[in-house]
Amino acid sequence: MGKVTSSVLPSIIVFTPWLTLLVAALWARSRPRTSRGLYTAITVATGLLILPMYGIALDGGVVRQHLVRVVPGIDLAFRIDTVGFYFGLLLAVLWIAAGVYSLGYIHERHTRYYCFLALNLSFCLGVAFSANMFTLFIFYELMSLATYPLIIHEETALARRAGLKYLIYSISAGAVILAAVLMQYFYGDTLSFLGHGTLSLAKVSKPVLLTIFSVYMLGFGVKACIMPLHGWVPDAHPAAPAPASALLSGVLLKVGAFGIIRVLYDVFGIKLLRELGVGLPMLYVASFTIIVASLFAIPQTDLKRRLAYSSVAQVSYIILGLFLLSPDGAVGGLLQIAHHAFMKGTLFLCAGIIIHETGKRDIADMEGVGSKLPLTMMAFSIAALAMMGTPATCGFITKWELGLGAIQAHRGYFIVVLLISALLNAVYYLPIVYLAFFKSKETIKFSKRETRPSMLIPTLVCGVMVIVLGIFVTVPGLPYSLVKVVVNAVF
Amino acid sequence: MNLAARQPVLLVAVPLVFAATCPLWGMWKRRICFYWALGGMSVTAFLAWSLIGKVSQKAPLTYNVSGWRPPWGIQIRIDTVGLLLACTITAMSILLLLYSYRYVEKEIPTQRIVYYYTLLLLIFTAMLGCSVTGDLFNFFVFMEIFSITSYALVAISGERRAIRAALKYLLMGATSSLTVLLAISFLYSVTGSLNMVDIGQVLERMGRTSSPYLPVAAAAMIFFIAGFCVKAAVFPVHVWLPEAHSIAPSPVSALLSALVIKMGVLGIIRTLFTVYGRGFSSFSEVWGALATVLSWAAALSIPVAAIMAIMQTDLKVMIAYSSVVHVGYIVLGISVLSVQGFAGGLFNIVAHAMGKGCFFLVAGIIIYKHGFRRIDDLKGLGRSMPVTAGAFAIASLSIVGLPPSAGFIAKWNILYGCLQQSQYIQVVLALFGSMLSAVYCFKVVYYMFFTGSNVGAKMDEGPMTMLIPVTLLAAGTVFFGIFSALLMPTLSNAARVLLAR
Numbered sequence: 001m002g003k004v005t006s007s008v009l010p011s012i013i014v015f016t017p018w019l020t021l022l023v024a025a026l027w028a029r030s031r032p033r034t035s036r037g038l039y040t041a042i043t044v045a046t047g048l049l050i051l052p053m054y055g056i057a058l059d060g061g062v063v064r065q066h067l068v069r070v071v072p073g074i075d076l077a078f079r080i081d082t083v084g085f086y087f088g089l090l091l092a093v094l095w096i097a098a099g100v101y102s103l104g105y106i107h108e109r110h111t112r113y114y115c116f117l118a119l120n121l122s123f124c125l126g127v128a129f130s131a132n133m134f135t136l137f138i139f140y141e142l143m144s145l146a147t148y149p150l151i152i153h154e155e156t157a158l159a160r161r162a163g164l165k166y167l168i169y170s171i172s173a174g175a176v177i178l179a180a181v182l183m184q185y186f187y188g189d190t191l192s193f194l195g196h197g198t199l200s201l202a203k204v205s206k207p208v209l210l211t212i213f214s215v216y217m218l219g220f221g222v223k224a225c226i227m228p229l230h231g232w233v234p235d236a237h238p239a240a241p242a243p244a245s246a247l248l249s250g251v252l253l254k255v256g257a258f259g260i261i262r263v264l265y266d267v268f269g270i271k272l273l274r275e276l277g278v279g280l281p282m283l284y285v286a287s288f289t290i291i292v293a294s295l296f297a298i299p300q301t302d303l304k305r306r307l308a309y310s311s312v313a314q315v316s317y318i319i320l321g322l323f324l325l326s327p328d329g330a331v332g333g334l335l336q337i338a339h340h341a342f343m344k345g346t347l348f349l350c351a352g353i354i355i356h357e358t359g360k361r362d363i364a365d366m367e368g369v370g371s372k373l374p375l376t377m378m379a380f381s382i383a384a385l386a387m388m389g390t391p392a393t394c395g396f397i398t399k400w401e402l403g404l405g406a407i408q409a410h411r412g413y414f415i416v417v418l419l420i421s422a423l424l425n426a427v428y429y430l431p432i433v434y435l436a437f438f439k440s441k442e443t444i445k446f447s448k449r450e451t452r453p454s455m456l457i458p459t460l461v462c463g464v465m466v467i468v469l470g471i472f473v474t475v476p477g478l479p480y481s482l483v484k485v486v487v488n489a490v491f
Numbered sequence: 492m493n494l495a496a497r498q499p500v501l502l503v504a505v506p507l508v509f510a511a512t513c514p515l516w517g518m519w520k521r522r523i524c525f526y527w528a529l530g531g532m533s534v535t536a537f538l539a540w541s542l543i544g545k546v547s548q549k550a551p552l553t554y555n556v557s558g559w560r561p562p563w564g565i566q567i568r569i570d571t572v573g574l575l576l577a578c579t580i581t582a583m584s585i586l587l588l589l590y591s592y593r594y595v596e597k598e599i600p601t602q603r604i605v606y607y608y609t610l611l612l613l614i615f616t617a618m619l620g621c622s623v624t625g626d627l628f629n630f631f632v633f634m635e636i637f638s639i640t641s642y643a644l645v646a647i648s649g650e651r652r653a654i655r656a657a658l659k660y661l662l663m664g665a666t667s668s669l670t671v672l673l674a675i676s677f678l679y680s681v682t683g684s685l686n687m688v689d690i691g692q693v694l695e696r697m698g699r700t701s702s703p704y705l706p707v708a709a710a711a712m713i714f715f716i717a718g719f720c721v722k723a724a725v726f727p728v729h730v731w732l733p734e735a736h737s738i739a740p741s742p743v744s745a746l747l748s749a750l751v752i753k754m755g756v757l758g759i760i761r762t763l764f765t766v767y768g769r770g771f772s773s774f775s776e777v778w779g780a781l782a783t784v785l786s787w788a789a790a791l792s793i794p795v796a797a798i799m800a801i802m803q804t805d806l807k808v809m810i811a812y813s814s815v816v817h818v819g820y821i822v823l824g825i826s827v828l829s830v831q832g833f834a835g836g837l838f839n840i841v842a843h844a845m846g847k848g849c850f851f852l853v854a855g856i857i858i859y860k861h862g863f864r865r866i867d868d869l870k871g872l873g874r875s876m877p878v879t880a881g882a883f884a885i886a887s888l889s890i891v892g893l894p895p896s897a898g899f900i901a902k903w904n905i906l907y908g909c910l911q912q913s914q915y916i917q918v919v920l921a922l923f924g925s926m927l928s929a930v931y932c933f934k935v936v937y938y939m940f941f942t943g944s945n946v947g948a949k950m951d952e953g954p955m956t957m958l959i960p961v962t963l964l965a966a967g968t969v970f971f972g973i974f975s976a977l978l979m980p981t982l983s984n985a986a987r988v989l990l991a992r
Contacts, residue, residue: 069976138894171929175922186910
């Protein structure tokens with residue numbers, strides 16, 4: 001266990017994105033281009049502010065900041081531990097990519113879009129840096145609401161319907177989580193995250209603990225799109241503009257998974273979860289989601305909708321890894337958060353470029369896209385291969401760790417789920433690659449301007465990251481090193 | 492003359508004097524009435540706010556009017572609950588007066604503007620009187636004053652439907668007042684006292700000696716609760732509220748929803764806890780049953796009224812139904828009989844006053860600028876009126892009970908109180924109701940911000956005197972959500988004392 005330091009840095013990081021609102025208020029009308037540049041600069045600044053905590057996080061240390069006491073016994077407080085730092089850093093990186101990408105992609109309603117993009121970052125960081133369930137819940141609810149304007153950004157009838165569905169799902173989920181938090185506080189007397197479970201069988205009876213657990217899963221499961229709570233995902237992702245979908249899929253779904261991580265490691269604790277025996281049922285739910293969502297993805301004709309279903313399946317990898325309740329499984333689950341963020345980020349950003357440059361959304365129309373947009377489709381192919389778990393990509397590392405974890409937990413048969421999933425991934429990703437590159441009658445032309453550089457560069461960076469994370473796995477600072485620290489502390 | 496010692500009574504006397512003299516100024520120049528009222532309420536606000544920290548539930552500030560000691564004379568008795576209401580009333584009054592300045596010029600017949608300010612001063616006086624008095628009959632008198640004033644204020648525009656709504660309000664209001672009067676006379680006949688604390692002590696003595704008159708006191712208790720429930724618009728007897736609150740001029744609607752119905756809640760607190768206390772041997776069962784009935788009525792009212800609110804097409808009627816939802820929360824918190832729930836209920840009095848005040852004032856600005864009342868007409872108002880619509884969006888967080896707003900803190904404590912008393916069904920009903928609340932609130936926010944414009948995108952905000960109150964109220968909901976610790980410990984202490992008997 002590393003040392004605990006007190007600092008005001010957490011709240012500075014969380015509230016830096018709010019500067020966007022200030023910039024928007026001052027210059028959005030008079031200097032639109034400058035202000036858009038500043039929005040991106042603010043996101044980058046937020047990311048840079050997170051970096052100094054790298055050393056502390058790698059030592060397993062904690063940075064704390066107490067904000068204000070809300071109710072006796074309940075505080076608004078921040079606490080950056082290793083898993084929080086890991087998630088926060090990932091948030092910042094993807095936000096920078098999406099922010100830069102948006103410069104090229106978003107053509108209308110800039111102010112509203114960038115303001116809510118920034119607010120979302122702030123709230124997600126708030127979730128990552130929460131010191132207790134109460135603070136987490138507050139930021140989680142705010143994040144849920146702030147996502148809505150991003151989903152309906154294009155204001156089409158389709159987007160509105162998706163937005164409504166999203167709101168119904170997430171507000172109901174919010175009420176359910178509130179009930180769970182209330183119960184946890186009532187029976188467990190504390191909401192703080194201490195790095196170990198705070199509930200125990202000695203104090204609370206088993207049925208009550210099981211109720212709290214299931215209510216939490218029901219609540220966070222909506223954002224983490226565990227089937228059958230995934231209904232909003234396949235509508236919301238295609239409706240949102242591409243950079244927002246990349247964020248939705250890349251990290252916002254993981255905020256739900258992050259909530260589950262907190263419930264696992266800081267509310268219940270591994271030992272209690274084993275005693276309660278909730279691991280196996282959750283593994284079945286996760287496996288069900290992985291396979292069924294992949295099957296649902298196959299018949300989708302809309303590119304982004306197919307990607308959305310793929311996300312539903314992939315987020316359940318995290319759940320699967322976590323509930324194996326074995327160290328390697330946890331490593332796999334936690335790695336998947338970052339790895340899937342880059343894979344799916346790349347895919348959605350590519351989809352955005354395709355839609356932006358060719359106007360094609362239907363997969364059947366992808367014929368020959370590869371010759372028009374070779375770099376984009378190359379990135380797409382890399383990410384698609386990673387999704388299938390091809391070695392030398394980050395997707396392989398996750399699957400490897402998950403497989404090890406399954407064996408370690410004496411549940412080796414879950415490897416079958418991983419294999420089936422890899423196969424299904426191939427079934428729904430490879431045709432796109434095939435259509436794009438091999439059904440083309442034209443020869444590939446590396447035109448000077450494939451698309452705007454502001455869109456191409458973030459996409460390629462994400463694509464390169466997919467390979468980097470798959471080869472230089474153990475380089476300190478990349479997810480693996482941080483995840484190891486988290487897992488060593490928990491197990 | 493020692494003014495400081497007379498501060499409690501000045502709290503009522505000052506606005507009363509200003510109210511009485513207001514028409515005189517009106518005879519000379521109409522415009523002066525506004526400044527006169529604003530000045531009067533500022534002085535009163537100073538008097539009320541300077542008491543903060545000087546009173547507690549256990550050691551209230553008392554003042555015997557004309558030197559008559561209780562139980563013979565009228566006693567002013569300011570405890571935490573009373574001061575909480577007094578401070579809320581005075582703070583709201585200033586914002587409402589400021590708001591009225593431009594609003595009445597357009598929406599109320601010119602010759603009635605003088606009456607309007609006079610009636611406002613009078614209603615503030617009466618509500619302050621209710622909050623600080625320790626005398627049951629005195630409470631009734633002030634209650635009659637604010638009731639009759641509010642009938643007049645609802646009808647002040649002189650439109651046909653306003654008069655009809657006022658008449659309906661009057662019929663229900665007068666009946667409930669009579670019920671309360673009946674209860675007071677019952678109690679007086681068996682205890683011979685009108686001072687609340689004194690009655691409480693007499694009743695305790697009667698309970699110990701199992702006096703044969705106890706059933707009379709028990710009947711009086713039921714009458715009290717029935718009467719005050721009408722005033723507070725608790726669920727089955729809320730029917731007068733939506734019409735009266737929606738047809739009144741918007742600042743009056745805000746006043747009625749934010750403050751006047753809370754007087755009914757105050758009546759419930761005063762009788763149920765100060766007068767009757769808890770556990771008088773022989774009729775503690777009646778008392779307990781009454782509290783249970785109240786908590787069920789309140790819990791049911793949350794989803795039912797929320798559904799009613801969802802079905803409305805008129806913005807102000809929708810907001811009015813939402814008031815029934817929040818009275819449900821408040822009464823649920825109070826009647827669930829746990830310290831934290833009670834404190835949450837008290838906190839929601841403030842939270843709802845700010846949130847609902849903001850809602851009605853926003854509706855008023857929209858009526859003032861565009862004359863829109865239907866929710867469908869609000870399309871795209873967020874572009875032309877960003878401040879107004881933004882304030883509505885922030886206040887709706889509090890009304891729905893989402894963090895980090897004051898409404899959330901209130902809901903959290905109320906629900907926690909329910910859990911402490913193992914009232915799980917109430918928790919589910921309340922949570923369900925808050926989900927439904929999200930539907931009607933966010934529907935409006937959606938129309939304002941996320942639909943094509945109805946009125947053009949050019950900035951077209953209301954006047955400053957209307958924007959300032961709205962912004963302050965919206966900011967207040969967030970402020971008290973984050974810094975709820977300023978209030979909650981005090982309220983918890985008060986709740987502990989009230990529930991301790």
